[in-house]
Amino acid sequence: MNIVYHARVIKAVAVRDFKIRITYIPWIMNSLLQPIAWTLILVYAYRSIMGPGSSEALAAHGWAGDPVGFLILGQVLLSLFNALNWRAGMAIQRERWYGTLELILQAPASRIAVLAGSSLFGLVDAGWASFLSALAVIALTGATFNVADPLAAVASILLAAVGALSMGIGLAGLYVLTRSAGPIAVAIQHPTRFFTGSSFPLTILPAVLQYVGYAIPLTYGLEAVRRTMLQGAGLGDVGPLLYRLLLLSIASTMLGVAMVRWAEGVARRNGWLHTF
Amino acid sequence: MYTIEAEGLEKEYRIGLLSKRRVKALRGVSLRIQKGTLYSLLGPNGAGKTTLVKILATLLIPDAGWARVAGFDVAREAVEVRKRVGVVLGGERALYWRLTGWSNLWFFSQLYGIPPAEARRRIRELIELVGLQGWEHVRVENYSKGMKQRLHIARGLLNDPEVLLLDEPTIGLDPAAAREVRGLIRRIVAEGRTVLLTTHYMAEAEELSDRVGIISGGRIIAEGSPGEVKKIIGGRMVLVSLTGPPGEASRLAALLGARARSIDRVTTIEAVVEDEEEFIDKVLGEALRRGLRVRRVEVREPSLEEAFIKLTGGPR
Ligand SMILES: Nc1ncnc2c1ncn2[C@@H]1O[C@H](COP(=O)(O)OP(=O)(O)O)[C@@H](O)[C@H]1O
Numbered sequence: 277m278n279i280v281y282h283a284r285v286i287k288a289v290a291v292r293d294f295k296i297r298i299t300y301i302p303w304i305m306n307s308l309l310q311p312i313a314w315t316l317i318l319v320y321a322y323r324s325i326m327g328p329g330s331s332e333a334l335a336a337h338g339w340a341g342d343p344v345g346f347l348i349l350g351q352v353l354l355s356l357f358n359a360l361n362w363r364a365g366m367a368i369q370r371e372r373w374y375g376t377l378e379l380i381l382q383a384p385a386s387r388i389a390v391l392a393g394s395s396l397f398g399l400v401d402a403g404w405a406s407f408l409s410a411l412a413v414i415a416l417t418g419a420t421f422n423v424a425d426p427l428a429a430v431a432s433i434l435l436a437a438v439g440a441l442s443m444g445i446g447l448a449g450l451y452v453l454t455r456s457a458g459p460i461a462v463a464i465q466h467p468t469r470f471f472t473g474s475s476f477p478l479t480i481l482p483a484v485l486q487y488v489g490y491a492i493p494l495t496y497g498l499e500a501v502r503r504t505m506l507q508g509a510g511l512g513d514v515g516p517l518l519y520r521l522l523l524l525s526i527a528s529t530m531l532g533v534a535m536v537r538w539a540e541g542v543a544r545r546n547g548w549l550h551t552f
Numbered sequence: 553m554y555t556i557e558a559e560g561l562e563k564e565y566r567i568g569l570l571s572k573r574r575v576k577a578l579r580g581v582s583l584r585i586q587k588g589t590l591y592s593l594l595g596p597n598g599a600g601k602t603t604l605v606k607i608l609a610t611l612l613i614p615d616a617g618w619a620r621v622a623g624f625d626v627a628r629e630a631v632e633v634r635k636r637v638g639v640v641l642g643g644e645r646a647l648y649w650r651l652t653g654w655s656n657l658w659f660f661s662q663l664y665g666i667p668p669a670e671a672r673r674r675i676r677e678l679i680e681l682v683g684l685q686g687w688e689h690v691r692v693e694n695y696s697k698g699m700k701q702r703l704h705i706a707r708g709l710l711n712d713p714e715v716l717l718l719d720e721p722t723i724g725l726d727p728a729a730a731r732e733v734r735g736l737i738r739r740i741v742a743e744g745r746t747v748l749l750t751t752h753y754m755a756e757a758e759e760l761s762d763r764v765g766i767i768s769g770g771r772i773i774a775e776g777s778p779g780e781v782k783k784i785i786g787g788r789m790v791l792v793s794l795t796g797p798p799g800e801a802s803r804l805a806a807l808l809g810a811r812a813r814s815i816d817r818v819t820t821i822e823a824v825v826e827d828e829e830e831f832i833d834k835v836l837g838e839a840l841r842r843g844l845r846v847r848r849v850e851v852r853e854p855s856l857e858e859a860f861i862k863l864t865g866g867p868r
Pocket residue numbers: 546547548565566567575576577595596597598599600601602603604
């Protein structure tokens with residue numbers, strides 16, 4: 277009974293998000309075109325500065341393989357994160373904007389199920405857009421991949437998505453505590469682009485900054501996906517990365533859930549549920 | 553048997569995160585509402601009506617006191633209360649404007665875990681109850697204010713609640729739309745539900761309720777059947793404008809326990825009284841004795857605001 281109830285809540289939230297989403301066609305276009313534009317900018321930046329030598333330059337930093345593939349994978353996973361930042365992360369804030377937060381919290385439904393519904397829709401919504409935009413860039417610029425272990429590649433992609441999702445839920449916990457969730461959600465996108473090494477090898481950064489990068493789940497996901505899809509790495513090679521990714525994801529999810537719960541209590545005590 | 557019971561509820565809000573300013577919204581509210589009846593909470597803006605509704609709806613935790621709704625404690629058994637209560641906070645927002653009325657109701661029905669077949673049947677019934685047939689597949693952004701309010705009420709009834717809490721359900725509606733909503737509320741009570749309604753319209757409370765409580769400054773200051781309450785806050789408002797020796801009119805007002813307002817050299821004495829003739833006689837007799845000249849006498853129904861002043865014994 278309870279499982280069925282939770283499943284119904286998750287489905288209803290995801291379907292609601294979908295129905296609202298398709299009324300905003302320009303946003304859908306945006307989520308398709310933005311990653312294409314970003315990736316093309318990066319590809320041409322690499323080409324103009326390093327010319328044919330970009331492969332060797334990247335290889336010198338431990339990234340033997342096609343630079344275009346390197347950039348595409350970076351951008352795909354980053355846009356997946358960005359979408360989840362806005363979907364899972366902003367799920368509660370969005371109800372405030374609609375004025376529905378009190379009604380949602382007044383229902384006996386599990387808050388986690390509500391958050392899961394928004395996350396699920398975010399994953400699907402961002403997934404197809406990221407995938408299509410990656411295909412578009414490949415068609416435009418050409419890219420070569422080197423997959424030796426498809427299972428390892430699929431596992432890496434799935435876990436990278438889990439990492440992005442866990443960050444969304446972690447951020448949801450942060451956002452509910454503030455009343456400036458919108459600006460913070462915007463502000464967080466570019467540091468993430470920088471610290472996860474989405475557009476350049478992290479190893480060129482000073483060590484201190486690399487530590488910041490390796491505190492972010494997405495960084496591990498990105499590295500595992502690139503190793504398995506560009507360098508033919510197998511599960512044995514990326515196992516330690518995936519293991520750490522999973523641990524960080526669990527931590528981020530638990531932190532987010534705990535903070536959302538705590539914030540609800542604080543808001544109910546202070547009369548903040550209706551404010552935005 | 554009481555379906556809603558509250559004792560000594562207190563709530564204080566902090567204004568801003570760092571500021572020391574506080575607003576005491578409830579100062580010890582106790583309440584008992586019998587099963588299957590409609591209770592109106594009548595009070596001016598800022599009286600604490602919404603705060604009380606939100607505490608009973610489990611959306612706010614009181615600082616002191618307790619409340620039980622449908623047999624469960626709102627603080628310790630919030631989930632049980634939520635299953636049995638419907639809340640209508642109303643307003644323009646609080647619906648998904650980009651979705652149809654049907655989709656809005658469907659979404660909330662699933663939050664209450666209503667099985668799909670039953671939910672479909674229930675939504676069809678509710679759409680008929682609130683008179684939105686033909687509009688259920690239109691986006692809410694195209695609804696009038698009155699239609700949105702009726703959709704709010706349908707939403708509040710999705711889980712077939714024992715208790716329905718309605719916060720100012722007719723505010724901002726034109727007379728025709730307000731009348732429709734009142735008719736709807738009457739039908740809801742006839743179904744055997746317990747309804748708590750807040751309003752600042754005396755006539756509305758009078759028309760609908762079994763009992764009326766008057767709330768002002770975070771306290772329930774009077775309670776009874778609509779007839780009793782009307783008698784308490786009934787009376788007549790008398791205004792007498794006087795000119796004459798400076799300060800004399802104000803002294804007269806103080807003597808009679810009335811309020812005095814001065815504009816230029818005219819002082820107006822005003823009071824809400826049971827017997828207006830006796831009061832006017834008294835004012836005229838005293839005025840003559842003190843050399844005051846009467847410029848104008850007016851008698852009318854007191855507004856709710858003026859009735860509160862009488863009840864609370866002076867301006868807050
Ligand atoms: N969330 C809140 N934060 C701070 N002050 C509030 C909040 N809600 C209400 N108040 C204050 O508490 C008092 C009672 O408000 P409310 O319960 O909304 O009254 P009513 O519904 O009768 O108009 C008012 O002075 C109002 O300004």
